[in-house]
Amino acid sequence: MSPMKKPTDTPLSDRRFAASEWQQWPYRVMAQSFLDQQQWWQEATTGIKGLSSHQTQLLSFSVRQVLDMFSPSNFLWSNPEAQHVTVKTGGANLLQGLRNRREDALRLLSGGPVPGTENFRPDHEVAITPGKVVFRNHLMELIQYTPQTATVFAAPVLIVPSWILKFYILDLSPGNSMVRHLVEQGHTVFIVSWKNPDASDRDVGMDTYLKSGVMGAIDAVCDIMPKRKIQAVGYCLGGTLLAMAAAYMARRHDDRLSSLTLLASELDFTEPGELGLFIDDAQLALLDQTMSRKGYLDGKQMAGAFALLNSRDLVWSRMEREYLLGKRQKVNDLAAWNADATRMPYRQHSEYLHRLYLNNDLAAGRCLVDGIPISLADIRLPVFALGTLRDTVSPWQSVYKVHQLMHTEITFCLTSGGHNAGIVNPPGPDASHSYQVALHGQEDCHTDPSAWIQTAPNHEGSWWPAWEGWLQAGAGKRLKPPAMGGAGHKVLEDAPGRYVLMP
Secondary structure (H helix, E strand, O other), X not given: OOOOOOOOOXXXXXXXXXXXXXXXXXXXXXHHHHHHHHHHHHHHOOOOOOOOHHHHHHHHHHHHHHHHHOOHHHOHHHOHHHHHHHHHHOOHHHHHHHHHHHHHHHHHHHOOOOOOHHHOOEOOXXXXXXXXXXXXXXXXXXXXXXXXXXXXXXXXXXXXXXXXXXXXXXXXXXXXXXHHHHHHOOOOEEEEEXXXXXXXXXXXXXXXXXXXXXXXXXXXXXHHOOOXXXXXXXXXXXXXXXXXXXXXHHHOOOOOEEEEEEEOOOOOOOOOHHHHHHOOHHHHHHHHHHHHHHOEXXXXXXXXXXXXXXXXXXXHHHHHHHHHOOOOOOOOHHHHHHOOOOOEEHHHHHHHHHHHHHOOHHHHOOOEEOOEEOOHHHOOOOEEEEEEOOOOOOOHHHHOOHHHHOOOOEEEEEXXXXXXXXXXXXXXXXXXXXXXXXXXXXXXXXXXXXXXXXXXXXXXXXXXXXXXHHHHHOOOOEEXXXXXXXXXXXXXXXXXOOHHHXX
């Protein structure tokens, strides 16, 4: 255990102490002392003999939660920025902070929506890229987007989002819509919109999501656009499920896919990041009991776990801003989507937590489909895999393990941002974004993540154009746009459909 470091004259690197007021005595000393304490405790809770890795991580996480709670930025008496604003406004910030606190308390008691989310409604302000629902079953709707160019690439793009979120994170307001961006570049885009399950779906399992969900969507796209191979895209757990489907198809010699894109998708769950702190035998037994009673897991419980993982920014910094400084953070389209929580069916969620997170069956080759194990090593498609630098849900080092699981050509991209904001990263004037990208050939030797990040070329701006260029390389020639629906898949209604609007 190393001794506590003495305060230094280096700039305070923590964003909580970024305001100029923190550079003045005695507040700089207080902030530096807190950061030194935090570093000391991090070292003190690392590498403790007799504790498993999971126990050590849980201890370190718990200590950090307590320390973040008592940060000097959280209290008026020790926060010079809040004191300055209080003097400047005559205390109006504190009065507004009390109003904000009261509004939040009433909203929590009533279960009402986050203020501002009413400005970003699906089918009004977000999820408005023109399209049609061309297929529906008990689990998902398939949306085909209307072409916006005179000709389109031959290969359609099928997007599979995670079942624990609503699809329109990829079709937010027009300037932030990945779907719109792809359609405007000449791609024919389909997307899966998962049903928000309820108690009647308690016995829907992983196999159903694989076969009725991903495989059902692939069948429909191939019916609508016959003899065209699909460029398949999966986001988060949608990518995990899509990789399972690709391995299942490889085992059956089904060659209807031409490429695979995995966005912030883990395939090996041995190091799932801090989300793994909530997953062990005891906690899953308790969670199974909770889900068994309801038939599903409420999305608000999952949202609470995600907030706890990033409590410094999502809880304490928010409280400082809204209760001490009296400033409400403006809700944008991404924040409004994040508040639109979904549920997860009991059986499926339990199977995914036990089989993937706890037992790591997919990476180990123990994941069964039709009673036979599938192997990711059977996948021979070109792969584009994306990690995000500040991801607490799918750490990029875990996403990078795709190199050890698939013996194929892999283009790996690492972008700035987190699990959601790193994905919603459109081209534009914002110069704060950057990404690294490098190709790993099928015969190349393995490069570990720490070496990769030191050597991969760095680029400013959005990663979308680099990925879209990769898609174009395998998209075939440009042809006349296909009909909407057809081949037994008549148009059912306009996008975004009914499932995404289910409360």
